[in-house]
Amino acid sequence: MKGAAKARGRPSPGFPISGAGAAPIMSYSVNVRQHRGLALTTAATFDKVEKTYKTGLFGRGGVAAVRGVTLTVPAGGVFGLLGPNRAGKTTLVKLLLSLSAPTAGTVTRLGQPLDQRSTLGRVGYMHENHAFPRYLTASELLAFYGGLSAVPSAELDGRVEKLLERVGLADRKSEPIARFSKGMVQRLGLAQALVNNPDLLVLDEPTEGLDLSGRQLLREVVREFKAAGKTVLLVSHVLPEVQELCDRVAVLVAGKVVHQGPLADLLKDAKTGKERALEGALKPIYERHDKGGAA
């Protein structure tokens, strides 16, 4: 409770006005862990986690999506979650966000067990296929998600305005989302993920549908989070993006973690000691471990 109270009293992010030379999204660069007085060293942990989705009549069948995953996402920095399709990456994200419950094992989020849903107020989440309520306008949508995330009402309007400026939608703030293109919805998705000024930002295939400037914006946001000592969990198939942004990565294949550690380790060829492209590093790992795949 004490931590939560402190969290409410934290400084507002100085969401800047977009345009040339825009200031960073996080106007303060104090390490969040120190700022809140929390001895938080991990943003998320997965301990022997399994997830089997029930299938068939009365759920008698099952598909194993995650098999005995033990993984630590350290606090601060950008953590990449890589793997081929159906490797279980999105399932791990859903477990972390309490969208699904693990079949076995333990997951913690910002140092707390998953049943502490209040920690979700310090998490931002953006995924590739948003289907926001089409009857809401951009500003109504951000106010709605901000309200649900316990953003104080006194701060909410100002924060919404700044975020809409930041993602380039200020001039469309009063239009229903039904009129938005996919790229605009993605920008709005990014804004809603930031509306509660999160400590942990979870991005699941975030650049899907974004144009060049949208991708640039997303990179800026990730860098600003990193500079502020916050954590970004990035799930992406866009390897140059991962290579550019991530500090550490975990590679999942068929529901199992087959590699985790600093990205630099993965980029260095163990035999020759030479630098290599991420794609070249991942290909043999995928081939070696992918025997049948997972959901």
Next chain:
Amino acid sequence: MTHYPDAIRTVRWMVRDTFRQSVATKLFWAMLGLTLLCAAFCFGITVEGAIERPRHPAELPTYLPKGQKTPEVVAEGVRVADGKVTLGYGLFEYPVTKNKTDSVRVILIWLAGVVADTVGVLLALLWTAGFLPTFLEPAAVTVLLAKPAPRWAVLAGKYLGVVLFVALQSMLFVGATWFATGAATGVWDGTYWFAVPLLVVNFAVFYAVSALLAVCTRSTVVSVFGTLLFWLLCWAMNFTHHKLAAEEVPGTTRAAGVLVQVGYWTLPKPLDLGGIFFDAMKAEEYATPIPELAAAKARGSFHPELAVVTSLVFAAAALAVAGYEFRHMDY
């Protein structure tokens, strides 16, 4: 683990969102339009020639039909129904069966008990049945469920929002038709306002079933048709129970009798809820009673309080199951 301020905040935002949805999807205006149509209809009611006079407490509320008005009857001081009721600004007319107040009350009973409580509740169920399934689509709800909002509060907030929306529309309907009828005829019957709780309770009970179906199937079609079928089942069960209580129905086995008893006491009771409203309006004095309901009353098997309580308990149980299911659902 539920953090109650989170739950209250969630319910508040969900209620607000539901009202916004009803306005943006034009549902609010469609229902308001129907209300205005009904109010316009009421404004066109006139009652002519029906002389109103105070009734003696011991006097039987009976009149002779207009056709039997003979000089002898008039000489004996027997009251004879006289005058006419016109509807649709004079387009239709029929003779007054009793006095002016009761003639207007019959129209109000039809408006609340048939138009609003049957057609209105069914339309409201039909139009709002899509709210929850579309809201619960995985692509739509995952971002919301990743917020610190308890899942049960999300569902409860959406349910409460729809019920409050229908409550507002019920008040507008009853208020507008009451005012228009009063202005047109001079009969201001306050008991007509009992229609508001009747409509709200009736809708709330059946919308709980709609919510349960929406959570379990996430299908608007199943939610709509499932709720309509359930509504029909409840009416049938309610009628059958009173019919069996009133008279011996040939061919009814003991097992069927027990089944009807269990079904009646378990399921919501729309006929009984309507009966409470009819009683409040003192409908037995001027309108033809529903035979099954009248028989149940005569036999003492009509329990208005229990009808309300058991209907609400059913709704609460349906909502609790929906909440449990939603809480444990994988997205």
